[in-house]
Amino acid sequence: xxxxxxxxxxxxxxxxxxxxxxxxxxxxxxxxxxxxxxxxxxxxxxxxxxxxxxxxxxxxxxxxxxxxxxxxxxxxxxxxxxxxxxxxxxxxxxxxxxxxxxxxxxxxxxx
Amino acid sequence: xxxxxxxxxxxxxxxxxxxxxxxxxxxxxxxxxxxxxxxxxxxxxxxxxxxxxxxxxxxxxxxxxxxxxxxxxxxxxxxxxxxxxxxxxxxxxxxxxxxxxxxxxxxxxxxx
Numbered sequence: 001x002x003x004x005x006x007x008x009x010x011x012x013x014x015x016x017x018x019x020x021x022x023x024x025x026x027x028x029x030x031x032x033x034x035x036x037x038x039x040x041x042x043x044x045x046x047x048x049x050x051x052x053x054x055x056x057x058x059x060x061x062x063x064x065x066x067x068x069x070x071x072x073x074x075x076x077x078x079x080x081x082x083x084x085x086x087x088x089x090x091x092x093x094x095x096x097x098x099x100x101x102x103x104x105x106x107x108x109x110x111x
Numbered sequence: 112x113x114x115x116x117x118x119x120x121x122x123x124x125x126x127x128x129x130x131x132x133x134x135x136x137x138x139x140x141x142x143x144x145x146x147x148x149x150x151x152x153x154x155x156x157x158x159x160x161x162x163x164x165x166x167x168x169x170x171x172x173x174x175x176x177x178x179x180x181x182x183x184x185x186x187x188x189x190x191x192x193x194x195x196x197x198x199x200x201x202x203x204x205x206x207x208x209x210x211x212x213x214x215x216x217x218x219x220x221x222x223x
């Protein structure tokens with residue numbers, strides 16, 4: 001069965017304290033792995049798409065990487081405005097447009 | 112422009128009411144989705160439309176009825192809902208399978 005597990009469940013950082021979020025997955029034929037940011041009461045905001053092991057994407061203080069079994073979202077020198085829930089999702093093979101979401105990591109960055 | 116627009120933003124309805132949620136995108140995307148999200152949980156897929164045809168129904172109760180009038184619009188018709196159906200309902204669209212989905216801001220539904 002296709003499965004996505006994110007860790008940690010919650011993370012508290014001081015402003016400027018870099019860290020990484022983990023997304024491990026078990027899926028038959030990965031078509032894509034996606035990272036989203038979600039603020040309370042709002043829809044998920046797309047961040048990155050990764051397709052193959054070894055791929056990396058960067059945007060401001062965020063960098064996403066992918067291996068054959070997991071993905072990491074690295075946050076460098078975070079600011080309070082980076083506080084949000086970060087969701088990882090995978091799309092499996094089979095021609096179906098179905099995203100399987102992990103439970104998310106709730107990130108709080110304090111000044 | 113990567114905007115998906117959902118209306119209304121908030122909806123309160125009684126268990127005997129009939130209401131509809133609306134979603135619109137003008138990105139030329141051919142796949143559109145309905146998700147349901149409860150507090151502190153990830154989004155759960157309800158329906159997928161691909162090229163205006165229903166391709167996935169995740170065993171959703173018949174009190175939820177999706178409709179795709181054209182490639183830009185997606186509706187979710189609601190009838191005889193239960194209080195446990197209260198949630199954030201999210202619409203999303205993607206170019207096709209295997210590409211990123213863009214989400215709307217959601218409709219916060221409360222069933223009383």
